[in-house]
Amino acid sequence: MWTWFYKLASPPYVFGVAASFRPWLFGAAALAIGYGLIAGLGFAPPDYQQGDAFRIIYVHVPAAIMSVTVYTVMAAASAVALIWRIKVGHAVAAASAPIGASLTLLALVTGSLWGKPMWGTYWAWDPRLTSELILLFLYVGVMSLRSAFEDPAQGDRAAALLAVVGVVNVPIVHFSVVWWNSLHQGATIVTLEGPKMPGSMLWPLLSMWLGFMLFYGAVLCIRVQGEVLNRERQSAWVREAIKS
Amino acid sequence: MTVSAWQAFWLIVQREMRLSFRRPEQLLQPLVFFLIVTTLFPLGLSLQLSLLRDIAPGVLWVAALLSALLSLDFLFKSDADDGTLEQLALSGHGLTLIVAAKTLAHWLVTGLALVVVSPIVGTALGIPIEAFATMLLSLALGTLTLSWLGAIGAGLTIGLRRGNVLLSLIVLPLATPLLIFGAAATERAVSGTSVAGALYFLAALCVFTCTLAPFAAAAALRITME
Numbered sequence: 001m002w003t004w005f006y007k008l009a010s011p012p013y014v015f016g017v018a019a020s021f022r023p024w025l026f027g028a029a030a031l032a033i034g035y036g037l038i039a040g041l042g043f044a045p046p047d048y049q050q051g052d053a054f055r056i057i058y059v060h061v062p063a064a065i066m067s068v069t070v071y072t073v074m075a076a077a078s079a080v081a082l083i084w085r086i087k088v089g090h091a092v093a094a095a096s097a098p099i100g101a102s103l104t105l106l107a108l109v110t111g112s113l114w115g116k117p118m119w120g121t122y123w124a125w126d127p128r129l130t131s132e133l134i135l136l137f138l139y140v141g142v143m144s145l146r147s148a149f150e151d152p153a154q155g156d157r158a159a160a161l162l163a164v165v166g167v168v169n170v171p172i173v174h175f176s177v178v179w180w181n182s183l184h185q186g187a188t189i190v191t192l193e194g195p196k197m198p199g200s201m202l203w204p205l206l207s208m209w210l211g212f213m214l215f216y217g218a219v220l221c222i223r224v225q226g227e228v229l230n231r232e233r234q235s236a237w238v239r240e241a242i243k244s
Numbered sequence: 245m246t247v248s249a250w251q252a253f254w255l256i257v258q259r260e261m262r263l264s265f266r267r268p269e270q271l272l273q274p275l276v277f278f279l280i281v282t283t284l285f286p287l288g289l290s291l292q293l294s295l296l297r298d299i300a301p302g303v304l305w306v307a308a309l310l311s312a313l314l315s316l317d318f319l320f321k322s323d324a325d326d327g328t329l330e331q332l333a334l335s336g337h338g339l340t341l342i343v344a345a346k347t348l349a350h351w352l353v354t355g356l357a358l359v360v361v362s363p364i365v366g367t368a369l370g371i372p373i374e375a376f377a378t379m380l381l382s383l384a385l386g387t388l389t390l391s392w393l394g395a396i397g398a399g400l401t402i403g404l405r406r407g408n409v410l411l412s413l414i415v416l417p418l419a420t421p422l423l424i425f426g427a428a429a430t431e432r433a434v435s436g437t438s439v440a441g442a443l444y445f446l447a448a449l450c451v452f453t454c455t456l457a458p459f460a461a462a463a464a465l466r467i468t469m470e
Contacts, residue, residue, distance in 0.1 A: 137417040144413060148404050157467045158400045162414060165396055165460055172421070
């Protein structure tokens with residue numbers, strides 16, 4: 001039953017899996033993002049309060065959700081790597097960090113562009129905005145700790161531990177809108193009463209979310225391939241893989 | 245001679261305190277830094293005392309965080325440089341226990357000292373005496389939590405050449421909840437509203453880090469000491 005898990009610990013196997021998944025993930029991501037963009041920007045009705053400005057939601061919300069998801073993936077991969085000493089986990093964590101940091105930055109930038117027309121300011125010291133900013137700092141801390149060590153294996157494990165410690169911020173980002181009176185609006189998609197949004201607006205958004213997730217998977221495949229090749233550059237199979 | 249875990253814990257705490265008091269300048273520097281930083285704010289802003297009172301809790305807490313951060317650098321450094329830390333790790337008592345003892349001793353000589361001098365700064369910034377009890381309690385809880393967080397950061401950056409900057413980069417994001425609730429508690433005490441919520445949150449953070457951070461810091465040291 002656990003064979004698939006053991007197989008994932010083998011770098012050549014992971015390299016092969018990433019190579020075969022990559023085109024499919026890219027294709028599916030293009031379809032989902034393409035539908036989301038066309039339906040969201042072209043066909044969804046304008047918001048009764050915000051007009052057409054609300055359409056930035058189709059980039060902002062998926063980026064913000066994925067910034068937390070990628071951190072969780074990174075921390076989980078780090079924990080796996082620390083506990084079972086599976087080196088591929090470090091490769092996945094190292095590959096995820098820059099993607100997650102970029103998505104966090106994207107969420108912050110689109111959020112502040114959206115904030116200017118709606119709240120009248122680019123930035124407010126609001127719990128959700130601040131905790132998202134802290135998430136960005138955590139990504140930067142993990143990345144710079146990894147590169148600060150001369151021994152890459154040591155850097156990997158130090159960064160992995162920091163990633164696991166930093167996971168306490170994830171529930172804070174998620175619940176900040178609920179716990180504190182926040183300028184940022186509360187949950188609208190996943191609530192107990194169902195989505196508080198008409199389908200013509202919701203489906204493109206869900207499609208963008210799916211598309212961002214698939215896109216992350218696709219980019220992760222490329223980066224993991226690169227990381228694995230770099231880490232295993234002394235081994236025979238890499239020479240084989242490069243030759244063929 | 246064998247010592248129990250409890251005895252070992254107190255022996256390490258005593259040793260750390262004795263060593264710290266033999267290097268008093270190392271203890272005084274963060275305190276002087278704390279006083280200077282809090283002096284800079286009124287000079288830079290040139291405010292009246294009434295306006296100063298509004299920003300005083302925030303200034304006090306930011307200065308306390310920075311000064312505590314400054315002293316984290318020598319938490320493990322000298323012991324790691326001369327090999328004492330390795331000997332302690334080989335002593336047969338778990339590294340978690342040793343880390344906990346060292347961090348507690350470190351807080352007793354740095355964090356608690358900061359709490360003791362804070363009334364001077366508080367008076368200078370115009371915090372009323374009625375708010376002092378809350379200010380002292382919140383600072384005590386906050387600096388203790390910061391010491392535990394700092395132990396993780398110091399453990400992770402121990403062998404690095406420019407570890408000091410990286411240490412701040414790692415610890416400060418994790419310490420932001422402390423700043424938010426600590427400053428909130430002090431601010432509410434100044435304005436005379438209920439401080440219980442913020443203090444409970446600080447206490448919860450303190451218990452959370454006291455129980456989990458020693459393990460994380462010991463794991464960090466195991467990674468970096470190799």
